[in-house]
Every structure is written in structure tokens, then in C-alpha cells.
Amino acid sequence: MDKLERLLNLAAALLDADRAMTADELRDRIGGYPESKASFRRAFERDKDDLRAMGLPISVEPVAGTDPPLDGYRMRRADYSGAEIRLEPDELAALHLATNLVRLDGAASGLIKLGAGGGDAAEEVGYVPFNDALAVMIAAAADRKAVTFIYNDVVRTVEPWRLSFSRGHWYLSGWDRTRDDDRLYRVDRISGTVELGDDAQHEIGSIDDPTDLRGWELGDGDAIRARVRVDAVQAAHARHLLGAVEEEASGSVIAEIDVRNPEAFRSFVLSFLDHAEVLEPPELRASMIDWLESFA
Numbered sequence: 398m399d400k401l402e403r404l405l406n407l408a409a410a411l412l413d414a415d416r417a418m419t420a421d422e423l424r425d426r427i428g429g430y431p432e433s434k435a436s437f438r439r440a441f442e443r444d445k446d447d448l449r450a451m452g453l454p455i456s457v458e459p460v461a462g463t464d465p466p467l468d469g470y471r472m473r474r475a476d477y478s479g480a481e482i483r484l485e486p487d488e489l490a491a492l493h494l495a496t497n498l499v500r501l502d503g504a505a506s507g508l509i510k511l512g513a514g515g516g517d518a519a520e521e522v523g524y525v526p527f528n529d530a531l532a533v534m535i536a537a538a539a540d541r542k543a544v545t546f547i548y549n550d551v552v553r554t555v556e557p558w559r560l561s562f563s564r565g566h567w568y569l570s571g572w573d574r575t576r577d578d579d580r581l582y583r584v585d586r587i588s589g590t591v592e593l594g595d596d597a598q599h600e601i602g603s604i605d606d607p608t609d610l611r612g613w614e615l616g617d618g619d620a621i622r623a624r625v626r627v628d629a630v631q632a633a634h635a636r637h638l639l640g641a642v643e644e645e646a647s648g649s650v651i652a653e654i655d656v657r658n659p660e661a662f663r664s665f666v667l668s669f670l671d672h673a674e675v676l677e678p679p680e681l682r683a684s685m686i687d688w689l690e691s692f693a
Contacts, residue, residue: 401562403429407444408453408472417458417469445470530591531584534560534569543574543594546587551575553582556597560584572599579603581615613654613662620655623662624676627652631672656681663688 406427410418420441424430430437445455453472460469530546537544538557545554557571558579567584579602614620627635629648636642642650656662663685666673675682 403427404444404447408448411448411453411455411470411472414471417456417460417471419460419463419467419469423470530587531560531567533591533593534584537593538571541597543597544591545594546591547589548582548587550588554594555580555582556599558601572597572602574598576619578619583615611661611665613656613658613665615658615661620657621659621678621681623654623656623678623681625652625654625666626650626674626676627669628672631669635669635673651676659684 406429407423410423410426418426420438424437424441430440449455455470455472457468457470460467534544534557536542538559541556543554543556545552547553552575554574555569555571556574557569559570561568561570569582569584571579573580626645627642627650632642632648632650635650635652639652639654642652644650654662659681662681666675666685675685
């Protein structure tokens, strides 16, 4: 399930609830969350923050009859009745396409409840940024056309595969003819207009989900394979952040990371202070040393 679809399902469940619902009840009702309890709690807290950022006030109330007492969640329409946050039918249709552009096989359950499946006017939900550039990219993805735009001062021609909405930003994934490779772009960093082009030539490939990527993986350049050693003091934290790592007899670990954004990678390495060392490639190691020496 996509992040946006899960948010819509969560909003629909909270609006439809006649009483406060616990986090576990919401997880069972809407699905799409990680299996582990810790991962679920983190994802659920992020989803609540995202909905609140959209202008949807989620109230926290004690759930009657629970021992020990449990907190529950719901959205009361009266709390935001003064704000105009209605999505028109054409906006909901565009939102539907954005959640599932490359497999148009029916509406998500949350969108049906919110009016995207047709019938009555849409329920009040939250504000999601939308503009003409997004409309062009959505049409291009649906019709298998290319688009042209400027990103980082370079003209790109991209065959869109999917648009996704994560943490307040739209992302475009697709085949970049300029780079001759698949790429992920943050839409609000596109300069100027987006022009519709000719028919797509490349088959649809694997689709990046921005919620699965870390800062150093988000970029439009070619990936650089980096090796970083983290000493034993911070090894457990490195395992938690990166997953599989190479263990050393000293207790240190070595992680291999694909880097597309060197600045974000540098910030990540510095988060370990003097407990991390860039081993390879030489140019990335030299760049880190030069940057540190500039402050000496």
C-alpha cells in the first residue's frame, strides 16, 4: 500500500469513527503498516503528524472500558468546520492517479469513502499541494508520454512512471533520457514549466518509493558506492540505521552505501562524530578530508 493511500485510509477511518479508536484497531482496519510493533508505532506517529500538517486535527481521547487505560484517536468535524479544505472531484481524480499511476486497477478504499469513486461530493479531507506541472506529469504517466523540464539547471526529458506524495512533497520517478537511467525527482525543485513530449520509449521499471530512501540516496547523479567503517562504540546504531553490515573482529562494522547526494552523505557520516571513517572511494574520502580541514 502506498503512503498516500494509507494516509487517505487513516483519514477516512478517523472521520468515520463514532468513538475513539486505539492505534491497534486503526492498524487492523486500514492495513499497510509494518508488522513489527516498533516500526508500526514510528510509521503511525509520522502519519498522524502528516495529517495534522494538512490541517486535519486528530483528537486524543481515553478509550472507555480499557484497563489499563488506553489512548484512542478520532477526528471531529466540528474541530475544522470553519476551514475550507474540500477537494473538488477533478482534484480527487488527480489524487487517485497519483497514488497508483502505473497500475490503474480500481480506486483505493480510502478514496472511495472520500468520494473519489464517484457519487456524492467529496468528504472534507486535507490540503495536498497540486499545480499545473503535476497535472502534466500525471497525464504523461497515464498516457505513457515523456515530459521535459529543468532540474538543477539541466534540461531533462523524463518518461514518468509514478508520482508519490511523502512528508509534504511530491516525487516523480521514471526513466531519464538525459541520464539514460531511472531517476527520482522532488517536484518542487523543478524550475519553470513542464512540457508534454512524445511517446515513452522505455518500459516501466522498478519504482523508487521516497519513503524507502535516505537523504544520501536522493539525487539525480550516478550512484557512488561508498564504504564506511563505524567503530564498536557506534556499531549498534549503524546496524539499526543501515541493516546488513560487515562485522569486524574489533567490534567495528563496515557499511556499503550508494551515494547520490554527497552533502547528505557527509552529514550522515558526521552524525557519528569521530567514530566513523570513509574508506572508499578515494575521491569521496578526499572530499570529506578536505571539507574537515577547511575548518581546522
